[in-house]
Amino acid sequence: MSLYKNFRKCVIGCLSIPLALLILVCPALDIAKIIIFNHTNGELKLYDIEYAYLSYSFLMVGKYKFFKFVLFCCTICISRGFNNMAENSAKSLSCFLPFIWISVLVIYTISTRNELGEIPFFCPENYNYKSSTIRLACQIRAANIICVWSFTIYIMFFLIILLVLPSEKKSKVDKDYDQIEEVYSKEDKFNKFDKEDKKEDK
Numbered sequence: 210m211s212l213y214k215n216f217r218k219c220v221i222g223c224l225s226i227p228l229a230l231l232i233l234v235c236p237a238l239d240i241a242k243i244i245i246f247n248h249t250n251g252e253l254k255l256y257d258i259e260y261a262y263l264s265y266s267f268l269m270v271g272k273y274k275f276f277k278f279v280l281f282c283c284t285i286c287i288s289r290g291f292n293n294m295a296e297n298s299a300k301s302l303s304c305f306l307p308f309i310w311i312s313v314l315v316i317y318t319i320s321t322r323n324e325l326g327e328i329p330f331f332c333p334e335n336y337n338y339k340s341s342t343i344r345l346a347c348q349i350r351a352a353n354i355i356c357v358w359s360f361t362i363y364i365m366f367f368l369i370i371l372l373v374l375p376s377e378k379k380s381k382v383d384k385d386y387d388q389i390e391e392v393y394s395k396e397d398k399f400n401k402f403d404k405e406d407k408k409e410d411k
Contacts (some may be wrong), residue, residue, distance in 0.1 A: 236266035238353040
């Protein structure tokens with residue numbers, strides 16, 4: 210195993226640990242938010258989108274299994290000769306999923322922006338809360354929003370790193386390009402030697 214391959218695996222492994230933690234923490238904070246809101250005796254009310262977002266968060270936990278299934282299907286297509294179909298499917302999936310997630314997150318953030326009324330987002334100590342439960346609910350809500358947006362920013366950073374650190378194996382297109390370049394370089398060398406021979410003959 211080459212040094213680059215070990216380095217690539219080490220980088221991806223280190224970046225995957227915080228990503229896995231965020232995937233687990235995001236739904237956990239949302240569950241805590243729902244529980245604490247329900248213990249405020251009706252002073253704080255949850256929107257319907259809260260439960261829809263929680264369901265989507267649980268899907269994020271099983272997302273890697275879904276990706277493995279898609280990659281497996283793409284591998285079968287490639288082995289049977291459907292290279293273009295598999296490539297287009299993978300590209301379409303990778304292009305649309307981030308936008309779907311960001312759209313859901315933006316809708317969730319906008320829809321729940323006024324659920325605490327006039328209480329500031331970062332829940333200052335000097336604010337006149339009706340009860341300690343209200344302040345705890347405010348803190349959990351703030352942590353939840355920060356966590357989901359941190360997850361979004363981090364996964365974009367993670368995808369950029371994956372693009373910067375490509376696989377060591379060359380793709381078929383790269384190999385074909387290298388072969389074409391090699392042929393042209395040989396032709397250039399041949400033409401150069403041919404010109405030199407003609408000059409010597411003169």
